[in-house]
Amino acid sequence: NAGVMQNPRHLVRRRGQEARLRCSPMKGHSHVYWYRQLPEEGLKFMVYLQKENIIDESGMPKERFSAEFPKEGPSILRIQQVVRGDSAAYFCASSPEGAPYGYTFGSGTRLTVV
Amino acid sequence: TQLLEQSPQFLSIQEGENLTVYCNSSSVFSSLQWYRQEPGEGPVLLVTVVTGGEVKKLKRLTFQFGDARKDSSLHITAAQPGDTGLYLCAGEDSGYALNFGKGTSLLVTP
Numbered sequence: 001n002a003g004v005m006q007n008p009r010h011l012v013r014r015r016g017q018e019a020r021l022r023c024s025p026m027k028g029h030s031h032v033y034w035y036r037q038l039p040e041e042g043l044k045f046m047v048y049l050q051k052e053n054i055i056d057e058s059g060m061p062k063e064r065f066s067a068e069f070p071k072e073g074p075s076i077l078r079i080q081q082v083v084r085g086d087s088a089a090y091f092c093a094s095s096p097e098g099a100p101y102g103y104t105f106g107s108g109t110r111l112t113v114v
Numbered sequence: 115t116q117l118l119e120q121s122p123q124f125l126s127i128q129e130g131e132n133l134t135v136y137c138n139s140s141s142v143f144s145s146l147q148w149y150r151q152e153p154g155e156g157p158v159l160l161v162t163v164v165t166g167g168e169v170k171k172l173k174r175l176t177f178q179f180g181d182a183r184k185d186s187s188l189h190i191t192a193a194q195p196g197d198t199g200l201y202l203c204a205g206e207d208s209g210y211a212l213n214f215g216k217g218t219s220l221l222v223t224p
C-alpha cells in the first residue's frame with residue numbers, strides 16, 4: 001500500500017512566482033489536511049478538505065494561499081506570489097474519517113523561496 | 115488554540131539509558147497523539163491515547179495520559195541510536211485539526 005504521496009519533495013521558487021504542492025492521500029482516505037512547519041516552530045494546521053469541499057481553512061493565510069481537493073486527482077496547495085517567509089516544510093496528512101485518531105503524513109515538500 | 119508545552123526541548127543521552135519526555139497543557143484534550151519525526155521526513159504516528167490515566171506500551175516505549183487528560187508522558191527504556199528523532203505530541207483541537215507541541219529532539223549516541 002502506498003502511503004501519502006507528496007511531490008515535489010523540494011521546490012525552489014523566486015520571489016513573486018507561484019508554488020504548487022501536490023498530495024495524493026492513502027488509498028481509502030477521503031480526508032486531507034495540510035500543515036506547515038517553520039524552523040523552530042511546531043506543525044501548524046492550515047486547511048482541511050474532503051473531496052470537492054473545503055471544510056476548514058481557518059489556518060490559511062488570508063491572501064495568496066489556496067487549496068483544493070478535486071473529485072479526480074491529488075489535493076493541491078497553491079501559493080501565489082511567494083515571499084521569503086513562505087519558505088517552510090509543507091506536510092499533507094490523510095485519514096479515513098474526520099476524527100483524527102491517526103493521521104498518516106506524507107514526507108513533505110520543502111519550499112525554498114530565493 | 116490550545117497550547118502544548120513539551121519538555122525538555124533537547125535531550126542527548128547514551129545508548130542504554132532511560133528517559134522521559136513530557137507534554138503539558140492547561141486544556142483538556144479528548145485525545146492525544148505522539149509522533150516521531152526524522153530529519154527530512156514527515157511525522158509517524160506512534161500512539162493515540164484517549165482515556166484519562168491510560169497507559170500504552172509499544173516495545174520499549176511507554177505512553178501515559180494524565181488522569182485529567184491535560185498532560186502526557188513518553189518513557190523510553192534502554193534507549194538505542196534508532197530512537198533518535200523529534201518526538202511530537204499533538205492534541206485534538208477542533209474535532210479534526212491537531213494542535214502540535216514544538217517537540218523534544220532526542221539524540222542517542224552509541
